[in-house]
Amino acid sequence: AIVDEPTGYGRIIRDENGDVRKIIEEKDATLGQKKVNEISTGIFCFDNQKLFSMLPMVSNENAQGEFYLPDVLGLLQEQGHLVAAFATDDPEEGNGVNDRVQLADLEQLMRKRINDFHMRNGVTMIDPSSTYIDSDVMIGRDTVLYPGTCLFGETQIGEGCQIGPHALIKNKSIEDYTRIQPFSAVDGSTFGERAFAGVGATTQQYGIDQH
Structure with missing residues (x-):
C-alpha cells in the first residue's frame, strides 16, 4: 500500500527497474529507506514449494533477532524467481494491529462502513x-x-x-x-x-x- 505515514511498517524496496528487491522492517531500515512510503501489509501469496525451500535460509541477524518471513522475498528474487507487489486502492484495507489503540482504530473504521451501508x-x-x-x-x-x-x-x-x-x-x-x-x-x-x-x-x- 502507498501511505502518507509509513512509520512502523516494513518498506518495500525496489530496484531501478521498479522490481521488488526485498522488504525491510522499520527497525532495520536506513534513513533513506524509512522515507519510502510503499509499505508491506503482511499479506503474501507464495508457491508453497518455493517458500518451503527458502525457509531454512532465513536468518535472524536483524535488529530484533527475529526470523522475518518477508526475507523469503529477497531470497527468491536473488535466485531469479518472480517477485511482485500489488498495491491496494484503499490503504486502510491493509492496516495492521500491533496494540489496542490500532485495534480500536480499525473497529471504528469497520463500524463506520457498516453504519454507512445501512444509512445509504x-x-x-x-x-x-x-x-x-x-x-x-x-x-x-x-x-x-x-x-x-x-x-x-x-x-x-x-x-x-x-x-x-x-x-x-x-x-x-x-x-x-x-x-x-x-x-x-x-x-x-x-x-x-x-x-x-x-x-x-x-x-x-x-x-x-x-x-
Whole structure:
C-alpha cells in the first residue's frame, strides 16, 4: 500500500527497474529507506514449494533477532524467481494491529462502513458515532436508531421501527413499526408488528438449556 505515514511498517524496496528487491522492517531500515512510503501489509501469496525451500535460509541477524518471513522475498528474487507487489486502492484495507489503540482504530473504521451501508439503504441514525451494529444485522427502511443503540448478533429489524436511545438488542427479530424505548435490553426474543417495549424493558428467551 502507498501511505502518507509509513512509520512502523516494513518498506518495500525496489530496484531501478521498479522490481521488488526485498522488504525491510522499520527497525532495520536506513534513513533513506524509512522515507519510502510503499509499505508491506503482511499479506503474501507464495508457491508453497518455493517458500518451503527458502525457509531454512532465513536468518535472524536483524535488529530484533527475529526470523522475518518477508526475507523469503529477497531470497527468491536473488535466485531469479518472480517477485511482485500489488498495491491496494484503499490503504486502510491493509492496516495492521500491533496494540489496542490500532485495534480500536480499525473497529471504528469497520463500524463506520457498516453504519454507512445501512444509512445509504434508508436507515436513519441520529448519532452514527455512538451507534454499534454487528455485520450480520439486518435493518429495514425508515427505521430510526437513536444514540447509544447497540444491535448485536443476527438481529433483524423491520421497516419504520424506532429504537432507543441506549437500547441493546441481540439475536432478536423485530417486525415493522415496532418501538423499543430507551434503556431496553432485548435478547433472543421476537416482537411482532407494531409492538411496544417501554422504558427499561428487559426480555430474555429461555429454553431447556438456558437458565
